Every structure is written in structure tokens, then in C-alpha cells.
Amino acid sequence: MTFIQAVLEFTCEAPVAQLDRVPDYESVGCAFESRRAHFDTMSILDVSKEDERWMRVALMEAEAALEEGEVPVGCVIVKNGLLIGRGHNRVETLKDPTAHAEILALTAAAIKLANWRLTGATVYITLEPCLMCTGALVLARPKRVVFASPDPKFGCLGSQYDIAGDNRFNHRFAVTAGVLLAESATLLRNFFKIQRQLKKGRA
Numbered sequence: 767m768t769f770i771q772a773v774l775e776f777t778c779e780a781p782v783a784q785l786d787r788v789p790d791y792e793s794v795g796c797a798f799e800s801r802r803a804h805f806d807t808m809s810i811l812d813v814s815k816e817d818e819r820w821m822r823v824a825l826m827e828a829e830a831a832l833e834e835g836e837v838p839v840g841c842v843i844v845k846n847g848l849l850i851g852r853g854h855n856r857v858e859t860l861k862d863p864t865a866h867a868e869i870l871a872l873t874a875a876a877i878k879l880a881n882w883r884l885t886g887a888t889v890y891i892t893l894e895p896c897l898m899c900t901g902a903l904v905l906a907r908p909k910r911v912v913f914a915s916p917d918p919k920f921g922c923l924g925s926q927y928d929i930a931g932d933n934r935f936n937h938r939f940a941v942t943a944g945v946l947l948a949e950s951a952t953l954l955r956n957f958f959k960i961q962r963q964l965k966k967g968r969a
């Protein structure tokens with residue numbers, strides 16, 4: 767069984783959703799032992815491999831967005847080796863400008879932990895977060911944010927702004943960019959290519 771199959775197998779129903787828009791979130795408590803065992807045998811030098819593994823799960827979320835006709839962006843949140851929140855862009859489906867992958871994943875993680883402070887968590891996103899999502903990340907206080915593709919138009923972790931490097935905010939997190947960049951960029955490029963073709967077809 768692959769890592770991603772294992773993650774999906776442990777998807778459980780959300781017991782109580784505080785918000786209707788929150789997608790089913792991961793309850794991977796049942797996966798705890800096996801993930802722990804994995805961590806015990808994993809080399810500390812293997813951290814980037816771990817980043818790639820979680821980014822692949824975020825890419826699966828992005829693919830789910832694509833299947834729903836949304837801009838393909840996905841996000842997963844991990845703490846102590848466990849998936850505590852996941853989400854994908856649902857702006858069109860929910861007709862909600864705030865329904866970005868990160869916001870939905872942050873809300874799911876906060877419900878899961880029963881705590882809005884995501885202290886010690888790592889957030890994996892397939893695209894550099896926008897101004898709204900970067901603000902939400904600062905408020906949620908994760909220890910690290912990892913993203914795949916930069917977003918020159920809206921990105922706020924180095925592109926348009928570098929919020930994580932701004933010491934005027936009361937929380938700062940480490941940022942790693944470019945993990946599985948090619949995969950994320952291909953997904954986005956294909957989406958916009960299809961959109962353009964559809965527009966041409968309608969013209």
C-alpha cells in the first residue's frame with residue numbers, strides 16, 4: 767500500500783462540523799501507531815522526503831478541486847506526523863470568495879484539535895497563499911508553511927509581499943517553497959488551458 771493510499775484509508779466521517787462549508791476532515795487517530803512507527807525509522811535527514819509525501823496529499827486535494835471545476839489548489843495540515851486538516855478550493859461550488867483550500871483546511875484542523883492555535887503544525891499548500899490565507903496562517907500560528915508553486919499575482923510569502931519575513935506581526939513561521947513545484951504548476955497550467963479552450967468554444 768502506498769503512503770497516499772494509507773492516508774486515504776484512514777479518512778473518517780467528521781463527527782460534528784461547526785460550519786457547513788467545512789469538507790470532511792481527517793481523523794487519523796487510528797493511523798497514529800503506524801505513522802509513529804514510520805517516524806521512528808525515518809532518518810532526520812529525510813525531512814524533505816516527508817515534505818514531498820505530504821505535498822502529494824495536498825496535490826490530491828488540488829485534483830479534487832479540478833474535478834469540481836475549481837482552480838486546482840489543495841492544502842493539508844500535519845501535526846506530529848498526523849493529518850489534522852485538509853481542504854481544496856471551493857470558491858465556485860460554495861459561491862464564497864473565502865472558500866480557499868487553506869481556509870477550509872485551517873478550519874478543519876482547528877475543529878479537529880478543538881483549538882484555533884495550530885502550534886507546532888506544518889501547512890502544505892500547492893500554491894503560494896494569497897493575502898487572505900497568509901493572514902489566516904499568521905493568526906493560526908503554525909510552525910511552518912510549505913508550498914509548491916509561487917503565485918506572482920497574489921502570493922504573499924515572497925511574491926507580492928513577504929508576510930512571513932515581516933517582524934511587525936506577532937507570529938512568524940518558517941517557509942519552504944518549491945516542493946513538487948512542477949506537479950502543481952502542470953495542474954494549474956492544464957486547468958487554465960482548458961478554461962481558455964472552453965471560452966474559445968463559447969465565443
Ligand SMILES: [Zn+2]
Pocket residue numbers: 866867868895896897898899900
Ligand atoms: Zn487564499
